[in-house]
Amino acid sequence: MKDVTPIADGWRLRLPESGSAAGGGAGAGADAAPALGGGTVPAQVPGCVHTDLMAAGLLKDPFLDRNETAAAWVGRADWTYETALPPRATGHERTDLVFDGLDTVAEIRLGDTVLGATRNMHRGYRYDVTERYGPAAETALTVAFTSAYTEAERVRALVGDRPNSYPEPFQYIRKMACSFGWDWGPTLVTAGIWKPARLEHWSTARLSGVTPLVTVADGTGRVEARLEIERTASGLNRPLTVRLRVGETRVEADVPAGADRCTVTAEVPGPELWWPHGYGAQPLYDCEVTLVDAGTEGTDGEGGVALDHWQRRIGFRTVTLDTAPDEKGTPFTLLVNGEPIFARGVNWIPDDVFPTRITPDRYRRRLQQAKDAGVDLIRVWGGGIYESDDFYDACDEAGLLVWQDFLFACAAYSEEQPLRSEVEAEARENVARLAPHASLVLWNGNNENLWGFRDWDWEQDLAGASWGEGYYLGLLPRVVAETDPTRPYWAGSPWSGSWNHHPNDPAHGTAHSWEVWNRRDWTGYLEDVPRFVAEFGWQAPPAYATLRRALTDDPLTPDSPGMLHHQKAADGNGKLDRGLAHHFPAPADFDTWHYLTQVNQVRAIACGIEHWRSHWPACAGTVVWQLNDCWPVTSWAAIDGDEREKPLYHELKRLYADRLLTVQERADGLIAALINQSARDWSGTAVLRRVAVDGAVLAEARLPFTATARTVAEIAVPRDLVPPGDSTKELLTVEAEGPGGGEDVRALWFPARDKDFAYPAPRWDLELATSDGGATEVTVTARTLLRDLLLQADRLDPAAHADRGLVTLLPGERVTITVRGWDRPEPGAAAAALYCVNSAVQRTDPGDER
Known part of the structure; x- marks a missing residue:
């Protein structure tokens, strides 16, 4: 049987000479390497240069403050890993040196012999070393990395300049694109032996x-x-x-x-x-x-x-993709074992900009969080990596469908050598590697490149040069058909299925909805019904404790230096503020701004998902941008870079529940949509009430409903129950009573925006108790209407977390919030950590709200 010897110990990383410039990739504006004086430091394999330098005390954590800028030189330097192989001691005929992944441009040398060179992070490499080292003594093994910038700039000079969405040359090298920075990620261009290395002896x-x-x-x-x-x-x-x-x-x-x-x-x-x-x-x-x-x-x-x-x-299952044209256009509906699925999805980015720090346990934590939120589809986005088998194993076990992008994103890609052969080899290797996983249900050619060609002025700039279309419509579907014909392939996201339609036509195939975040209020989501929403999102900052760990800004403000550095989106804060202005008065202070941006993120995503789910089966899925972050940053994520759950995460539990109740506007008036994605019929009584702000019931109707399994039922709201359009003191509530109902199956509809609504000064009673498991139960009883009450547990203790996010209470209602990780419960602290829209709109002191 084959023998395997891991090569994980004894590695050293050679440092640049004292005062030397950054390696061959140093171009205009590149930082010089600090005076490290040559020599070596211990290296972790698998690992990367940045983490080795941090472990050696030679690089400050680039996630803190603005240290990212001071680390730029690392990505432009050349680096060498060194170790010694033990004397060859095997009776096998053959010995291979195997690297599962090298990041990215490397020359491998055994003793004085060059074994080969690499330029693709997403492939493995194997070298026959049987005759190149013997049983007498150790043999030196070196892996010398050239800066990814050097290779990218070399290839750009060969194939010509091509447009992309960011000022970095990521499309000229087969490497994790987002290591060059993104609108949510830092620019930390890595190098290193990022997957296991080993010797394989066989006969x-x-x-x-x-x-x-x-x-x-x-x-x-x-x-x-x-x-x-x-x-x-x-x-x-x-x-x-x-x-x-x-x-x-x-x-x-x-x-x-x-x-x-x-x-x-x-x-x-x-x-x-x-x-x-x-x-x-x-x-x-x-x-x-x-x-x-x-x-x-x-x-x-x-x-x-x-x-x-x-x-x-x-796992045994069938997966098909229904794209047969219908009266509404071109559907995009996944069927598993013949069952049509409304995909409750999230987009996945690498969970750390240094992927070697992502452990199997960390994958499982994040994916379990997704499952607990009702998510059933994870889209692995094309600017990252083909994740490790640990990721897909966890999805197999959890029942999470995986949509896998090929690794092309937001840029025009050359189809000439040296990239073309690398793309094909990478695709064949990864399609074969991932084929065993039952969770994998779709191969997708690229992220936004077909759209970019049509709408982002690429066509004129390219002047006939190749840009990737041959990959997405030719090479990649052929690789999938030859290597893994059991799964569907789609050419891109967004993609209408044909150049006969605009690539981002919501009536055909997959659509991305970014016009709303970039230029409009989130109510713009209500204006169309895409067949499948593969990307949409709204930003909010990370948890307060995450900001305080990462930033030393004093005072901390939305535009303080660290906050601005950890906001990578173009005019991100401007979009946040304009988004708030549609609904709220200008925040009085940072804490109010932080809370309201969280509320607005929740409202935006809820607006879209409730609307689109109410149109099932015309719309067959929503994939929120994004589940996770790779560092502490203001972004679209539901879980921040310190693994803290933002209010959006908890809202997804409601939005992606099997049973969702929502009030929607239709051409002939309001309806209550009872969305039933469970396998059982949902029937009972819908209780509709027109309610005054003080809790008085002004009108009520009780209407029977039945939503059969996997369907949506609609109930017209009687006109006398609809609050007048100019009312600032009334709202509509809809509750489902009967089997399968419950207190959380409720919908609220406010006729006025928050800045116009007559919220009372908030009053509540607060009780604390300790559960048998040692958690603290915080019970809030509303004495007035409390809109979007939020307990920010991380303000109680950085280690604390709560089991729920925003909740709206009518007068007399109560909610119990379970907090874990809070060692010293105290009512005053809990009251100070409670926020609601009432006080944010009225700019009252949170200390008076009890």
Whole structure:
């Protein structure tokens, strides 16, 4: 059997010489390297230069204050990793040096021999070193990295300049694009051995590729394992056997002498189907492939000596994409096991700008947060990375559907060499690697590049030069069809499916809704019904404790130096302020601004999702930009860079619940939409009330409803229950009573914007209690209407977190908020951490609100 020796210990990182300029990538404006004096420091593998320098005390944390700027020189320097391989001690015929990932432009040298060069972060590399180091002594291994800027600028000079959305050359190198900065991310251009390195010792033959194609038809599961085999010279003429096990099903096939490819198929009768969570269970089956030397006597009772072994877990399910034209245009509806899905999605960016710091536990924490919020689809965005198998394993287990972008984003990409061959090799490797994962349901060609060509003045600037269309409409669909034909491919996001329609036509395919955030009030979401909303979002700052950890600004204001540095969007604060001005008076202070921007983010996303979900099945999904952050920053995220949940995260629990109640305006008046995405019918009584601001019920109706499984039911709101359009002292409430209802299934409709509504001065009673688990239960009883009450737990203690976000209470109603991580509960502190729109609009002192 193949032996594996990890190469993880003993690495050193060579520093630039004292006073030297940054490496060959140093261009105009590049910072010089500090006087590090050469020498070496310990290096972590997997890891990157930035984290090694921080560990050695040679680089300040670039996430704090404006340290990012002072770290710019690192990305423009050249770096060398060094270690020594132990003497070769193996009886195997062949030894390979394997790197699963190198970031990015590297020369690999063993002793005095150059093994090869790399220029793609998203691929693995393998070198036969059998004859290049021996049993007598250690052998030096060096991996010398050239600045990614040097390579990008070299390629740009070769292929010509092309437009992109940011002033960095990320599209000229196959590297994580957002390491060059984005409108939510820092510019920290990494280098390093970012995935495991190892020696593999083997004889006769090995499995060089395994791609299991999993299908289900007529109650039978089918696994077609496509194998690639590499042989040594002695193994060329040897017959081999391949054994495939799927659960309890076992089959084997002979591989003729000299053959380097083989397909073996297992049929599994009556497999349990894998479903997204909320639709069924997620059974996973062990899938094992063993390569056997059939000409030798085995020790396992089956005959033959095992040479190599591959194992993953698979799930049986079908996935199709409905894009058949209808009377409304071109749908974009995912079907899993024949069941149409309204995708409750979020966009995923790398969870850390230094991806090697993302552990399996961290992946699981973040993805569990997504599942707990009702999310059932994760879109892995094209400016990041193909995530590790730990990510996809967690999605398989949690029932989270994965939409996977190929790694192209917001730029025109050359289709000439040296990039074209890298793109194809990268695509083939990653499609094959990810094929076993049941959660993966869609391959997407790019992010916003087809749209950019049409609308962002690219066509004129390109003057006929290639820009990526050949990848998205030619190469990539061919790679998917050849390597993983079990999954649908879509050319881009947004994409209408054809140049016959505008790429971002909401009536066709996928749409991105960014005009609203960039130029309009969030009520603009109500103006159309896209077939599938693949991106939309609204910004808010991170949690207060996250800001205080990352920034030393004194005073902390929306435009203090650190706050502005951690706001990467063009005119981001201006858009935040203009968004607030539509609904609220100008905030009186930073704390009010911080609270109201959180409220406005929640309101914006709620406006869009409630509207679009109410139009199912015409609209078949919403994918919020974005779930997570990669550092502490003002952004569109629901979970900030310190892993704290913003109010938007808690709102997603309501918006993405199986059952959602919302009031919507239609051409002939208000309706209550009862959205039922559960597998059971939802029936009962809808209680509609016109309510005065003091809680008095002015009119009431009780109307029966039935929303069958996976449908939306509509109830027309009687005209006498609709508050007058100019009313500032009335609102409409709708509650669902009956089986499947509950206190959280309620909708509120205010006829006036907050700055015009007659909110009373807020009054409440506050009680604290300790639960059996040691958490603090904060119970608030409203004595007046309390609009969007929020307990900011991180203001109580940076380690504290609450189990809910914004909640609106009518007079006499109460809510209990569970806070964990608060060691010294005190009523005064809890009262000071409570915020509501009433006080923000009236600019009252929070200390008076009790």
